[in-house]
Amino acid sequence: MLKDITLGQYFPGSSPLHRLDPRLKLVLMIAFVVLIFFAKTLLSFAYLVVLMAGLTALSGIRVKAILKGLKPVIFIAVFTAVINLFWTTGEVPLVSFWRINIYPEGIWRAVYLIIRIMALVTGTSLLLTYTTTPMDMTDALEALLSPLKKIRVPVHEFAMMMTLALRFVPTLIEETEKIINAQKARGADFESGNLLRRAKALIPILVPLFVSSFSRASELATAMECRCYTGGEGRTRMKQLRLTGKDWVIFLILLSLFAAIVLINFIPFPWGTVL
Amino acid sequence: MQKEAIITCTDLTFRYDTDQPAARPAVDGVSLTVRRGEFLVVLGRNGSGKSTLAKLMNGILLPVEGTVLVGDMDTADEKYLIPIRRKVGMVFQNPDNQLVSNVVEEDVAFGPENLGVPPAEIRRRVDEALQTVGMSEYAHHAPHKLSGGQKQRVAIAGVLAMKPDCLILDEATAMLDPRGRQEIMETITTLNKKHGITVVLITHHMEEAIAADRVVVMEKGRVTEEGTPREIFSHVEKMKRAGLGVPQVTELIHELSWDGSLSGRYSFPSGILTEAEAAEFFTELLEKNHG
Numbered sequence: 266m267l268k269d270i271t272l273g274q275y276f277p278g279s280s281p282l283h284r285l286d287p288r289l290k291l292v293l294m295i296a297f298v299v300l301i302f303f304a305k306t307l308l309s310f311a312y313l314v315v316l317m318a319g320l321t322a323l324s325g326i327r328v329k330a331i332l333k334g335l336k337p338v339i340f341i342a343v344f345t346a347v348i349n350l351f352w353t354t355g356e357v358p359l360v361s362f363w364r365i366n367i368y369p370e371g372i373w374r375a376v377y378l379i380i381r382i383m384a385l386v387t388g389t390s391l392l393l394t395y396t397t398t399p400m401d402m403t404d405a406l407e408a409l410l411s412p413l414k415k416i417r418v419p420v421h422e423f424a425m426m427m428t429l430a431l432r433f434v435p436t437l438i439e440e441t442e443k444i445i446n447a448q449k450a451r452g453a454d455f456e457s458g459n460l461l462r463r464a465k466a467l468i469p470i471l472v473p474l475f476v477s478s479f480s481r482a483s484e485l486a487t488a489m490e491c492r493c494y495t496g497g498e499g500r501t502r503m504k505q506l507r508l509t510g511k512d513w514v515i516f517l518i519l520l521s522l523f524a525a526i527v528l529i530n531f532i533p534f535p536w537g538t539v540l
Numbered sequence: 541m542q543k544e545a546i547i548t549c550t551d552l553t554f555r556y557d558t559d560q561p562a563a564r565p566a567v568d569g570v571s572l573t574v575r576r577g578e579f580l581v582v583l584g585r586n587g588s589g590k591s592t593l594a595k596l597m598n599g600i601l602l603p604v605e606g607t608v609l610v611g612d613m614d615t616a617d618e619k620y621l622i623p624i625r626r627k628v629g630m631v632f633q634n635p636d637n638q639l640v641s642n643v644v645e646e647d648v649a650f651g652p653e654n655l656g657v658p659p660a661e662i663r664r665r666v667d668e669a670l671q672t673v674g675m676s677e678y679a680h681h682a683p684h685k686l687s688g689g690q691k692q693r694v695a696i697a698g699v700l701a702m703k704p705d706c707l708i709l710d711e712a713t714a715m716l717d718p719r720g721r722q723e724i725m726e727t728i729t730t731l732n733k734k735h736g737i738t739v740v741l742i743t744h745h746m747e748e749a750i751a752a753d754r755v756v757v758m759e760k761g762r763v764t765e766e767g768t769p770r771e772i773f774s775h776v777e778k779m780k781r782a783g784l785g786v787p788q789v790t791e792l793i794h795e796l797s798w799d800g801s802l803s804g805r806y807s808f809p810s811g812i813l814t815e816a817e818a819a820e821f822f823t824e825l826l827e828k829n830h831g
């Protein structure tokens with residue numbers, strides 16, 4: 266189950282998305298996250314689904330891998346969808362029993378939310394983590410935030426912290442799995458009992474994980490010092506970021522495709538609720 | 541003629557807890573010289589101060605007493621810190637805790653990038669370093685999908701890209717399976733013999749010490765023995781008292797020589813290190829007595 270977490274995972278490849286300048290990708294991602302919230306009609310949500318499929322195809326990453334990455338958010342998506350299903354009121358209830366009324370508006374809202382959450386996760390992963398190496402991401406972040414250096418914001422340090430955090434996601438997942446197996450072998454039970462009992466069962470996992478993270482961090486710091494790391498000053502990069510005409514073309518195409526979400530709202534459509 | 545010294549430790553003492561001068565120091569009055577091009581193995585049981593000594597050698601830790609010179613640069617002098625760490629590279633036990641990137645080649649580039657090497661030159665060094673450790677085809681892979689031995693080879697490449705004179709491996713094979721261990725041993729032997737890189741190998745696998753030019757044994761923060769592998773391992777009982785062992789073949793011959801019924805009839809040499817040597821000895825013995 267933990268193996269399903271693909272957060273921060275990079276899928277090597279050479280698709281147009283992989284090759285797009287990471288700074289532009291970062292800007293695209295921010296634009297995408299904002300524009301997603303402008304989707305209001307069934308048609309624009311349908312367009313979002315198409316957009317995700319298109320991005321997936323463009324990235325060349327297998328659909329199976331992308332669906333796997335969605336697994337951890339399914340619970341959150343379904344949970345919020347169900348709440349909206351019961352809490353949304355409309356004009357004519359579709360079904361009503363006891364004191365619960367379910368309106369068509371609620372159903373649409375639930376569907377919209379699921380699409381929105383899924384698109385949010387897929388879009389950000391595809392635009393950034395899946396197709397961008399952590400180092401590129403750090404560079405992009407550092408480049409975009411570099412004006413803040415003038416007001417003494419530790420931009421490089423912040424970016425480096427992010428890279429390292431991402432680098433350690435798979436390592437910590439692996440370790441968590443090892444600890445769980447070790448505890449299971451000693452008869453620990455993580456699958457039964459009520460929520461409180463299950464939460465309590467997590468303590469023997471989290472404590473060793475926490476402790477080992479500290480020794481990892483200290484070892485890593487030593488290893489980085491041994492490799493002459495002294496912070497951002499005087500550091501060069503093997504891969505220089507260079508914007509080409511091709512980058513701008515892809516960027517503008519994708520940006521217009523994202524912006525179309527807003528325009529599609531204006532197309533009249535008989536079905537679906539308007540959010 | 542003796543080769544020039546790369547690392548010179550003189551009366552080196554270090555304690556982690558400086559508030560307790562009465563406690564035994566982690567490194568206690570060590571004087572040791574590492575010479576250019578040599579393959580030095582440091583043996584010693586857990587807690588004998590091997591890692592502390594290693595960290596003193598590239599200025600991660602600074603001496604409480606005594607000095608460490610790398611070439612003629614004193615590790616206590618802050619202005620030499622970066623040139624010293626560039627010259628003396630270090631690989632640690634756990635590969636997962638020393639790789640900084642999710643992509644092999646980016647990790648290898650980390651050292652030269654910190655040194656401010658121009659991009660094109662970094663590219664060249666990274667390709668060369670990966671080639672040297674035989675990991676070129678994994679340049680774009682994620683380290684967490686590699687085997688332990690492969691991860692350690694990437695870590696070694698990361699050090700090589702800094703163009704070091706000396707490579708210190710602190711139990712770099714301890715977490716590996718036999719195959720990974722062999723990969724690493726082959727890699728560092730090549731580095732030492734073909735590329736002339738000085739190697740300081742810290743280990744407690746006695747078999748890894750056989751190939752060394754010189755072996756140093758540490759006990760309670762002190763260097764207690766020093767010599768060629770043959771000299772060191774000929775004192776089987778002494779090694780055992782130090783909480784160490786000797787290579788299995790050496791131990792076998794030693795046990796045979798202590799068997800009263802055999803030692804009366806045959807003479808067993810001390811300091812046999814490899815299976816090949818043992819085989820040769822037994823063949824000779826058989827030929828002499830039965831042939």
Ligand SMILES: Nc1ncnc2c1ncn2[C@@H]1O[C@H](COP(=O)(O)OP(=O)(O)O)[C@@H](O)[C@H]1O
Nearest residue numbers: 556557566584585586587588589590591592593
């Ligand atoms: N970070 C530390 N803080 C305090 N004591 C330490 C630390 N690291 C090692 N020591 C102590 O220093 C001594 C030597 O340790 P170390 O150099 O790690 O030995 P080795 O590498 O041979 O196992 C041990 O007694 C150990 O407990």
Ligand SMILES: [Mg+2]
Nearest residue numbers: 590591710711
């Ligand atoms: Mg140690």
